[in-house]
Structure formats: structure tokens, C-alpha cells
Amino acid sequence: MFGPLRAGRLAAGRGTVGLQLLSRLFSSLPIIDVGPLVAENSDLAERQAVGAQLHIACRDVGFFYIKNHGIPESTYGKVLTEAQRWFNLPENIKEQIKITPQSHYRGYQRLGANVTRYEGGFQRDWHEGIDLYKEEDIGDVEAQGRPASPIHGRNQWPHQLPSFEAILRTYIESMLTLSAKIARGIALGLDLKEDYFDGQLAGDSYWVTRVIHYPPLSEGTQHRGEDGGITAEASDAAQGAVVDRSVQLSCGEHTDYGMLTMVNQTPDMTALQVRNAQGEWVPAAPIPGTFVCNIGDMYKVWTNGLYQPTVHRVINSHPSASRISIPFFFEPNFEATVRPLPQFCPPGEQPKHAPVRYGTHLESKVLNNFEL
Numbered sequence: 001m002f003g004p005l006r007a008g009r010l011a012a013g014r015g016t017v018g019l020q021l022l023s024r025l026f027s028s029l030p031i032i033d034v035g036p037l038v039a040e041n042s043d044l045a046e047r048q049a050v051g052a053q054l055h056i057a058c059r060d061v062g063f064f065y066i067k068n069h070g071i072p073e074s075t076y077g078k079v080l081t082e083a084q085r086w087f088n089l090p091e092n093i094k095e096q097i098k099i100t101p102q103s104h105y106r107g108y109q110r111l112g113a114n115v116t117r118y119e120g121g122f123q124r125d126w127h128e129g130i131d132l133y134k135e136e137d138i139g140d141v142e143a144q145g146r147p148a149s150p151i152h153g154r155n156q157w158p159h160q161l162p163s164f165e166a167i168l169r170t171y172i173e174s175m176l177t178l179s180a181k182i183a184r185g186i187a188l189g190l191d192l193k194e195d196y197f198d199g200q201l202a203g204d205s206y207w208v209t210r211v212i213h214y215p216p217l218s219e220g221t222q223h224r225g226e227d228g229g230i231t232a233e234a235s236d237a238a239q240g241a242v243v244d245r246s247v248q249l250s251c252g253e254h255t256d257y258g259m260l261t262m263v264n265q266t267p268d269m270t271a272l273q274v275r276n277a278q279g280e281w282v283p284a285a286p287i288p289g290t291f292v293c294n295i296g297d298m299y300k301v302w303t304n305g306l307y308q309p310t311v312h313r314v315i316n317s318h319p320s321a322s323r324i325s326i327p328f329f330f331e332p333n334f335e336a337t338v339r340p341l342p343q344f345c346p347p348g349e350q351p352k353h354a355p356v357r358y359g360t361h362l363e364s365k366v367l368n369n370f371e372l
């Protein structure tokens, strides 16, 4: 069943740019039951069937919901509640763990500190957050003969709320295990060995968790006069297809840097939007019991452009309610070299993307993300 048919299926999206655009004219995001990827005792054929759905979603949309992921509400719900409690603390308390170069870009970013850059434009985001990464001691990195990065180090955990760290660690551990299983499904969908991304590529994922609080965008207007008088009307205009880069959004349009992002968000608020090939913004409304997932820049390189990381942004247009989202970013190993796989490169043609060391790609983003 997975012989020539599969080869044909993979090749299908590889044609002209026009064909690719046609296939990315989605108006909703697929929902994928990942139960067989999570279960201990599923058959390879069942996992391949999920892989086939992941393949279509990654090729044609770049975003999808996962259901039957096995993470209990007690894990993903509790972390949202704790985050809201922590963000309610006074600013001077939150600043105790603020991001600096000395903190290895880990910790608290105040409202407006994050500048999202994309294709030469930039956007000051209207959110505050806590950035947590895989932890490594610089001494250990150097002992392994690897170059120390400005990002390497330990996290600043939100210690002012003593219960928060354990809840976050449980969440991170669950999401890391889950995302590695989804990545195995994506490998199957690409006709690769199931464990293709384990080991040197992503077996020691340089994961990131960002705990984000988006106050209503309208509350930002009082601050906006200072940097150029951005109005609520302008913010409404931003809902259209043409993006005015001077307009302030909750999070500016961008693609994610790594492999797979899984978003845990406040229920009943629609704020995340995904751009299709026509430039329309498709809402990624929360669906109870699911995570919104999207692929990042690295699958674009591996598949030589067959998979594209989809542009997205966040607008909290609610008049008074805060939104929390806690994306978990499953990334390659810091030292992984990501290069187009030969089966995605037509013979005799130059690959579309040069090899990239993931850590270098991450550094180039993170070191330019903040006005500290």
C-alpha cells in the first residue's frame, strides 16, 4: 500500500509554485486524531495512517489540531490558571526574573519588550511572557567540546508563586514526550523511518516553552501614543488581508523557528489567526481537548520547501478579557545540522535551502527579539 502510491503522493506537492499556492487555500484547520501515535500498543499501519493525515496537513495547511493526545486536563488546565495568577503579580515582582543577556535570554519579558520580525518588517507585540528553554550548564557544554552560546544556561523559574515551577515542569515533560511522538508520525508521513528525527536531529530537542499573557489590545492604546499614535481603528484595519506594519497586534505575523509548535490556550477566546495563500486570516479558535499545532522553519529545509511554515499572528480584540497561551516549541538539537533531504531535491537542481545549524538559526532570532 505504501509503495509507488506513496512515492506519488509525496511528489504531488512538489510541482510548481502555482500548485503549492492552490493547495494552501484552506479555510479551516484539520483535526487529527493522534491516538495511535500516543498509544503503547498501536500497529505500525495505524501510525502510518495518522502519518498520512499529518503529511496532507503539513503540506497543504501547516497548521492542524490534535485530539486524543493523552495529556490530561489537570496538566494543561492547571498551567493556564497558574500563569494567570503569576501575571497578576505587581510588575516589580515579575521584573525580578526579567530577561537580560546575563540571564541567557530566559525569564520575564514585560509588555512590549518582544519585537517580532518577519520578512524585513517588525511588530512590537502587546504581550508579556516567561521564556523557558532546555537547561544546560555552560561548563557542561564546554566540557563536551561544544561552543557556548549566549542562550545556554539555566532558566529563571517564576519562584514568586511557589506552586508554579512543579506545574510547569510536569507540563513541559508531557509536551516534550507528546511532540516527539507527533514528530515520529510526521516522519512516517514523509516516508522516512519512524525514528528518523530521534538521535542527532531532535533526540535531544532544544525545546522552548513560552508562557504568554495577552491583555486586551484596547488597553494598549494608552501606551501607543508614545510610539507613534497607533489607533484602535488601525488595529481593526489589521484584520484585513493587507498588513500595515505600523499597527500594533498582540503578536505580529511570523513563522516559528523550529519543528513543531503545540499551543495550549485560554478556552472560549479566538485570537490566533493563520494566513492562507490568498492572504486571508483563518481563525484557530480553541477546541476543547485539543492543541493547535503548527510546523516551523526546519521542516521547510528538510523537505526542500514541500512543507512551508505558515504565517500566523495574534489579536486579542476582546474588550476586557485577558488571554493566556502556553506554546510548547519542539525543536531540533542545538547542534543539529538541518539540510534538504535528497529525496525532495529534483536531480540536477540546486537544493532551495542551504544547510543550517539549528542553534545558529535560533540565536539569530532570539538575540534580535527584544528591546530590553
Ligand SMILES: N=C(N)NCCCC[C@H](N)C(=O)O
Residues within 6 Å of the ligand: 114, 115, 116, 117, 125, 208, 251, 252, 254, 255, 256, 257, 258, 296, 329, 369
Ligand atoms: N523558539 C521558537 N520556535 N520560538 C518561536 C516564537 C516566535 C514568535 C515570536 N513572537 C517572534 O518574535 O518571532
Ligand SMILES: O=C(O)CCC(=O)C(=O)O
Residues within 6 Å of the ligand: 210, 212, 251, 256, 263, 265, 271, 272, 312, 313, 314, 325, 326, 327
Ligand atoms: O498565542 C498564540 O496562540 C500563538 C503564539 C505564537 O505564535 C508564538 O509565540 O510563536
Ligand SMILES: [Fe+2]
Residues within 6 Å of the ligand: 254, 255, 256, 261, 312
Ligand atoms: Fe508562533
